[in-house]
Amino acid sequence: MTSARDEVLGRVRAALRDVEGADEPVVAPPGAAAPAGTSLVEHFAERVADYRATVVQCPPDGLAAAVAAALPDGARVVVPVGLPDVVLAGIASPVVDDALSAADLDAIDAVVTCARVGIAETGTIVLDHAPDQGRRVISLVPDRHVCIVYADQVVADVPDAFPLLDPVRPLTWISGPSATSDIELDRVEGVHGPRHLHVIVVDESS
């Protein structure tokens, strides 16, 4: 008996008898630039805010204060193992993630992470789950995600992000809080992911 693998591949080859392969990768057209008179960071902040996320900008020495302001009083906050000290300084009693269970995380109010890339045109933040961002689950289960993006991590559009991302790492692309339009196409923020997305853009010039 032929295996399913051999049979499927055989059918593919038979179907393609008349077809020649295409060897050269497709080069896609360039992405958009920030509108004239707007900086990349401003453009990013506006586009993220369009999704009804909260966006604040701060200078590097204002980061701890901005993080503290993003967290409700008494919130239980989980952080990844590699969160920089300057960020930790803004969190009263952080719970460091050491393989917490999903049930543990369900009892936590907020998570603070860094990010890998910000995409201005689409208002997207990409996490590659490096140590300053942590496991995928910690930025998923708590209801509030405070995410720090540095100005020099912001690129203009999607094609500019691809070369910076390593596909071997798990990636999470986030564009605003969790949302659904399944009921009569009314957009509702928050179904299963964090219902509050709070983005802090760290920028020398702000």
Add this chain to the structure above:
Amino acid sequence: MTGTFVGMPTFPSAARTALADTQLRHNLAHATGVIRGKRAAVVGEVENWEDLRLAGAAVKDRALRSLDSRLVELEESLTARGAVVHWARDADEANRIVVEVARAHAVDEVVKVKSMVTQEIGLNEALEAEGIAAWETDLAELIVQLGGDLPSHILVPAIHRNRAEIREIFRRRMGEVGRPAPDDLTDEPAVLAGAAREHLREKFLRAKLAVSGANFAVADSGTLVVVESEGNGRMCLTLPDVLVSIVGIEKVVPTWAELDPLIRLLPRSSTGERMNPYTSTWTGITPGDGPQEVHVVLLDNGRTRALADETGRQALRCIRCSACLNVCPVYERTGGHAYGSVYPGPIGAILNPLLKGTGDPQTDSLPYASSLCGACFEACPVRIDIPEVLVHLRAKVVDGHRDDRVPKPEALAFRGAAWAFADPGRLGRAERLSSVAGRVLRRRGKASLGRLPGPGGAWTDARDLPVPPAESFRDWWKRTDGGERE
């Protein structure tokens, strides 16, 4: 192939029932109108949209042209990253693989990410037959599942339900399968979404096994991609110990970099957003993060049949954005159920016959579920020429019925058209005739022509012919010298 909703009538009779349902027509017209508007706005923002469409089509074509070696490459990349790769010739084989994985872990329930392909193969029913409950976690799919209903749209499967109906479904059914809806449940969308959050969180937290599809599968890296909005996808892809992803063999993208144009095209075409809330990508197993046992099932189930069809194979470029549904005048009036398949609308009208082959009356009626207006091609982000494939498939259907003693009405309608198209003089006369009728009807304030007599009658059984313009295209061309003297 279990992709047809069992016992569905052919498109014309199902469509007539759907047309009589005013609630359905109202919900559909509202929904497709809203999405069309959103899509137009965000597509308009992209200066080089046409170039992007060309690139998207080229990427999918490139993958399909060497699909055999791409699949082998995908398998190697996945295996190198710790995933177990399975191959499935058809629906039964794919379902059996999932059942075996579930048995190996002795689970009696799985959580599911919304996926067309698992509906196509009837996975939920196959699991149920083995005593394994499959929980849909997408809000719309949950509504459909709790309502004991069928999805009617690729993107918003519960598009045919309004908020009052959804409240009733939640109140009646949630308690039977898990956490009940709260007593004070209103029909506010935010409140209904909140009830779904509570109901499903319990299931996510205890789930051991998740089943997903994939929007894309990158051959050179072994990366699978799931595009979603609600976060239920992230829950399924991250929390359970074991993940099984069922991937149609046409989902392959050659390289990581070539994913870029598709990621730019899909959300704008689909939900009319610059980007969907969440996109997850993963490559086999990541130690210490997410499922530590990962299975990928590469599924044929008719795809190689479609691939062998020279004209039809372009349908395998489809990225399931549903833009063609939202612009289709036939879909807008009949809704998704009339197509009798998980793939409704213009893409369903070509994909079902391509995957299943012609010969079944239900499938054979689908290529006629179109006015060939061309709006679907204009909207399609990967430039599938749906009208071209429809005409090609109509010819196939007619050929298939050539030996029937009593010709099918569709065949007669097609012959009527073929007769008119065969002779330019005849076509001109027929057009002028229908434009005279159009002028008369317009004066009487009638919007559509209803049923035509003669061979055309079969055609208008399934659709009301729009009133023809007062001047035929040929007359206009002659009068204006092809638009020069308009």
